[in-house]
Amino acid sequence: MALSAFTGAGVAQQAARQGWNVLLLEQRDFAWGTSSRSSKLVHGGLRYLKEGDIKTTLHSVRERQRWLREAPELVAPQDFLFADCAGRKPGRWLFQLGLMVYDRMAGQRSHFYADLQRTHALAPGLNPPRLRGSLVFTDAKTDDARLVWRVLQEARNDGAVLLNYTVVQNLVWEAGRTSGVLLQDACTGQRYRVRTKAVVNATGVWADRLRADLGGKPLLRPLRGSHLVVPWARLPVQQAISLMHPRDGRPVFFYPWEGATLIGTTDLDHTENPDIEASITPAEVQYLLEAVNDQFPAIRLEPSDVLACYAGVRPVVDDGKGAASKATRDHVVRDESGVITLVGGKLTTFRLMAQDALALAAPHAGKVFARDNARVFTASAALPTVASSAVRQRLVARYGSLAAQWLRDVDASDLHFVPGTQTLWLELAVAARAEAVVHLDDLLLRRTRLGILLPQGAQEHLPRIRALCEPHLQWGDARWDEEIARYQALIQAHYALPAM
Numbered sequence: 483m484a485l486s487a488f489t490g491a492g493v494a495q496q497a498a499r500q501g502w503n504v505l506l507l508e509q510r511d512f513a514w515g516t517s518s519r520s521s522k523l524v525h526g527g528l529r530y531l532k533e534g535d536i537k538t539t540l541h542s543v544r545e546r547q548r549w550l551r552e553a554p555e556l557v558a559p560q561d562f563l564f565a566d567c568a569g570r571k572p573g574r575w576l577f578q579l580g581l582m583v584y585d586r587m588a589g590q591r592s593h594f595y596a597d598l599q600r601t602h603a604l605a606p607g608l609n610p611p612r613l614r615g616s617l618v619f620t621d622a623k624t625d626d627a628r629l630v631w632r633v634l635q636e637a638r639n640d641g642a643v644l645l646n647y648t649v650v651q652n653l654v655w656e657a658g659r660t661s662g663v664l665l666q667d668a669c670t671g672q673r674y675r676v677r678t679k680a681v682v683n684a685t686g687v688w689a690d691r692l693r694a695d696l697g698g699k700p701l702l703r704p705l706r707g708s709h710l711v712v713p714w715a716r717l718p719v720q721q722a723i724s725l726m727h728p729r730d731g732r733p734v735f736f737y738p739w740e741g742a743t744l745i746g747t748t749d750l751d752h753t754e755n756p757d758i759e760a761s762i763t764p765a766e767v768q769y770l771l772e773a774v775n776d777q778f779p780a781i782r783l784e785p786s787d788v789l790a791c792y793a794g795v796r797p798v799v800d801d802g803k804g805a806a807s808k809a810t811r812d813h814v815v816r817d818e819s820g821v822i823t824l825v826g827g828k829l830t831t832f833r834l835m836a837q838d839a840l841a842l843a844a845p846h847a848g849k850v851f852a853r854d855n856a857r858v859f860t861a862s863a864a865l866p867t868v869a870s871s872a873v874r875q876r877l878v879a880r881y882g883s884l885a886a887q888w889l890r891d892v893d894a895s896d897l898h899f900v901p902g903t904q905t906l907w908l909e910l911a912v913a914a915r916a917e918a919v920v921h922l923d924d925l926l927l928r929r930t931r932l933g934i935l936l937p938q939g940a941q942e943h944l945p946r947i948r949a950l951c952e953p954h955l956q957w958g959d960a961r962w963d964e965e966i967a968r969y970q971a972l973i974q975a976h977y978a979l980p981a982m
Contacts, residue, residue, distance in 0.1 A: 488517035488626075489813075489824055490684035491633040492836035495858060498640035502849055505676065507665065508646040511924045512634060515686050517829075518627035518928045519760070519794025521707065521746045522739055524549055524557050524830050525621040528584055538812045542830045543587040546622055549830070552859045555879035556632060560623040560737060563596075563605055563721040565777060568612040571726060581619050593619035605721050607778045610728075618721070623739060625879075626829060627928040631917065632882055633832070636858060639883075647920050653681065653695065653821065659846075660820040669920065680846035682839050683823040686797040687756040696818045701825050703800035704753075708762035708793040709746035710770050711934050716787045717743040717774065727773050734773040741904045742789060742935050745770050752795045759976045760793040767791065767982065790934040790977050799826035817842045833858060865889060873897050876906055888912050896950070900943065903935045907950060914951035922965040923972055925951065939973035 494506040508514070527535070527542040549557040566574045574595070581593040594617075596604060601616040608616075638644055647668040654662035654675065662677040683692050690700045722737030736745040748766045767785060774783045799814050813827030815838045824839040837853050844851040860883040865874045868889060877885040888908060896908040913919055913929035925947075926933040932940035940947075948962060957965065 488513065488630050488633075488829060489686070489827065489832055489835050489839075490682070491517075491630050491637065492832035493682050493684055493824070493839055494642045494644070495633050495637040495640070496833065496836040497840055497843075497851075498637045498642040499856065500849075500851065501641075502847065504637065504642035505678070506634075506637065506642055506644045507648045507650055507663075508644075509649045509668065509685075509688075510647060511920065511928060512644070512646050512918065513627040513630040513928050515756075516794045516796055517630050517686075519707075519709075519792050520626045520829055521709065521735070522623050522626050522744060523560075523621060523735075524624050524629075527828065527830070528580060528619075528621075535812065538828070538831075539584070540587050541834055542828060543584065545830050545833060547588055548833075549624075550622055552857055553629075553632065553879070553882070555875050556629060557622050557624045559620050561721050562619050562621055562724045562735070562737075563601070563608075564617045564619075564724045565601070565608060565610050565613055566595075566615045566617060567610050568614055570610075570612070570728075571731065574615070574617065577617055581617060584619070593617060605719065605723065607780055608723070609779055610725070610777050621722075623722075623737065625740065625931065627931070628880055629829070631929070632859060632880075635882060635884065636860060639860070644918070646918050650692070653692070655819075658819060679820075679848060680843040681821050682843055683821055684839065686825075687795045689797060689823055689825045691756075693818065693821070693823055696821065698816070698818060701799060701814060701816075701823070703751065703798050704756065705796045705798050706750045706752035706760055706793055707747040707796055708750075708760075708766045708770070708791065709744060710762075710767065710788050711742050711744055711790045711792075712783065712787050713789060714738060714741060714743050717745075717778070717781060717783060719743060723777055725773060725777055727769070728776050729769070729772065734770065736774060740931055740935055741902065745774060756795060759972075760795050761976045762791040762793045762980060764980050764982050766793075767980065785979055785982050788979050789937055790939070791979060792934055792977055797825050813838070815839050815842055817846075820846045822846075859883075862886075868892075869897050873906065876904065877908075880909060881912070900932060900936075900940075903932060905930050905932055905935070907946070910947055911950045911954065914954040919951075919955065922969040926969065927977075933969075933973065934977060939969065939977060941970065941973075 490506055494504050498504045524546050527539045530538045585591050585593055596616045596618055598615050634644055649666045649668050650663050651666055652664045653660050660681050665674045683689055685692055687704045690702050722735055724735045727734050736743055771783050813835045814825055816823045822839050822843045824835055827835045840851045862878045862883050863886055865886050866889055898907060909930050913925055917929050919925050
């Protein structure tokens with residue numbers, strides 16, 4: 483049994499692939515927490531190399547290369563440009579040395595130094611103080627929520643049972659060991675007791691709460707990472723721009739994502755209740771805009787340019803370091819009386835994390851877990867040519883081996899992109915039909931990302947969205963009115979620009 487964050491999805495997939503009986507439980511929606519609010523990067527952890535965390539960087543680089551091979555439509559290369567400015571740390575030669583090690587770990591050479599003329603050609607308008615050139619290197623980006631769903635799809639295809647909006651209220655104990663869980667359906671209130679031989683606690687920032695009865699000291703230091711989304715036309719970058727913030731030297735970046743430009747991230751201790759959705763603060767908005775305007779002073783990006791904001795809380799292991807940005811991103815696995823707790827780590831290394839957890843769970847489950855390098859994602863079949871290459875690539879990215887089935891008897895108008903985005907109208911109908919949508923925000927913030935890519939959470943498109951999805955959801959007029967009101971309140975409270 484896996485209790486879910488993204489790492490829980492990885493545990494379910496890896497266990498189901500080896501023939502285990504798997505039940506995955508998510509207290510809200512799949513990817514509701516950190517897993518849909520990350521920086522959308524599948525990166526090798528260059529910043530962790532700077533902190534001397536060689537193991538995390540090595541694992542991350544190798545796993546990044548794996549995802550680029552296995553899911554090239556969903557995990558795509560992204561060039562990064564780091565401005566070389568006289569007098570600014572870390573300096574050209576130290577940074578270049580780090581990139582040499584980084585590339586060596588990946589078994590490739592992808593970085594180079596660009597002089598001032600070439601830098602301006604790669605990033606027109608880039609002009610931080612005392613610019614003299616730039617270092618260019620390659621990492622990768624993704625849609626984190628869709629990556630979670632692809633992993634869940636593989637787990638389900640291998641027999642795992644996946645339940646969202648199912649709350650684990652308590653663990654069941656017999657003779658000093660866990661023997662099951664008490665559940666409650668968050669929608670109906672119905673309660674259940676499920677017996678299990680092993681429980682993997684992969685609940686992210688909620689992990690210490692589930693461990694409260696075990697008597698161990700807390701493992702986590704929750705850190706909030708906040709982001710801005712602005713129209714690409716307002717910040718038209720092709721390269722990702724990476725920098726150390728001029729105020730405090732923390733890493734910040736911005737890059738093209740899903741037809742917009744994504745700006746992030748902050749790294750702040752988060753002390754609020756994790757059940758309350760995290761939100762960006764006015765100070766974080768100003769901090770991120772300051773970083774952009776340092777690099778592109780002529781653009782003069784302002785709060786009014788922001789399409790949406792979002793914030794997520796990272797379940798970082800508390801290693802006692804003072805600076806939040808220097809806290810370790812490595813993971814920890816604990817076996818506590820049959821409860822296997824998996825915390826920390828990175829999106830990029832979810833497969834390795836899952837294998838570490840299952841190696842500890844195997845004796846309790848009466849199973850043998852064999853670590854392997856088998857593909858996570860089933861190879862996709864060729865799609866019919868009824869759609870353009872861009873549409874076919876989009877469908878494979880979102881649905882993998884199931885992409886072909888969604889092109890059968892499809893209305894041609896549903897293969898058009900939602901204006902101002904790279905999202906197909908078809909994606910909404912598919913989600914409503916087959917992706918466990920319970921609330922409108924599941925559809926617009928996680929199955930698709932329209933809620934953060936369009937002004938006011940894409941509310942101007944709600945009539946067509948309703949027409950597409952109602953045949954599958956069958957909510958009726960009263961339920962739709964409730965869902966729209968709930969969604970509007972959510973967007974205003976947590977995804978709109980805060981009062982400045």
